[in-house]
Amino acid sequence: MITKTEIVSKIGEVIRELRLERNLSQEEFADQCSIHRTYLGCIERGEKVVTINTLKKITDALGLTLTQFFKITESHK
Amino acid sequence: MITKTEIVSKIGEVIRELRLERNLSQEEFADQCSIHRTYLGCIERGEKVVTINTLKKITDALGLTLTQFFKITESHK
Numbered sequence: 001m002i003t004k005t006e007i008v009s010k011i012g013e014v015i016r017e018l019r020l021e022r023n024l025s026q027e028e029f030a031d032q033c034s035i036h037r038t039y040l041g042c043i044e045r046g047e048k049v050v051t052i053n054t055l056k057k058i059t060d061a062l063g064l065t066l067t068q069f070f071k072i073t074e075s076h077k
Numbered sequence: 078m079i080t081k082t083e084i085v086s087k088i089g090e091v092i093r094e095l096r097l098e099r100n101l102s103q104e105e106f107a108d109q110c111s112i113h114r115t116y117l118g119c120i121e122r123g124e125k126v127v128t129i130n131t132l133k134k135i136t137d138a139l140g141l142t143l144t145q146f147f148k149i150t151e152s153h154k
Contacts, residue, residue, distance in 0.1 A: 007133050007143075051126045056084050066084075067151050070143040 007073075009046035011055070014073045016044040018062050032061040084150075086123035088132070091150045093121040095139050109138040 019029045026044070030037040034057055042048040043058075050058075059069045096106045103121070107114040111134055119125040120135075127135075136146045 005130055005133065007129055011129060049128045049130050051128050052084055052088060052132065053082055053126050055129065056082065065151055066147040067144055070147055074142055074144050 005049075008049055010073050010076050011050060012044045012046040014069070014076050015040075015058060015062075018064075018072075019044075022062075029061065033057045082126075085126055087150050087153050088127060089121045089123040091146070091153050092117075092135060092139075095141075095149075096121075099139075106138065110134045 019026070022029070024032070026040050027037045030040040033040065033054075035054060039048065039054075043050050043054070055069075056066065059066055062069070064072075096103070099106070101109070103117050104114045107117040110117065110131075112131060116125065116131075120127050120131070132146075133143065136143055139146070141149075
């Protein structure tokens, strides 16, 4: 049972979109982030409340700072 | 046992600084964030890896967006 807040859903959607823009499968991208593919899937679907350490791994793999990532996320519809 | 990464430590330091700028005790600020005072203490000392839901409560209470918060955090020495 997680608290599926708006921010959790948005973060998941934005991660998925940025991954797809880079033409990466969940498996390839999860490897780059050093997280498990099924865990990445949960995050993308907003089923897991991501910690800041995991999000930092993801934004590093995307080549973005956390500031850049949240700028995209907070302006995301 | 947590992974005390640089980002976790920095986030804690920045939260503490922003709270003190507002002249709030841990107890007062924790109440405003709807989190427990001892949990806030752990976050400020970098002893807890904060989730994005908790961080959102904290930045809301500070009157900052996540983007603004990370801009401060990532430029913090």
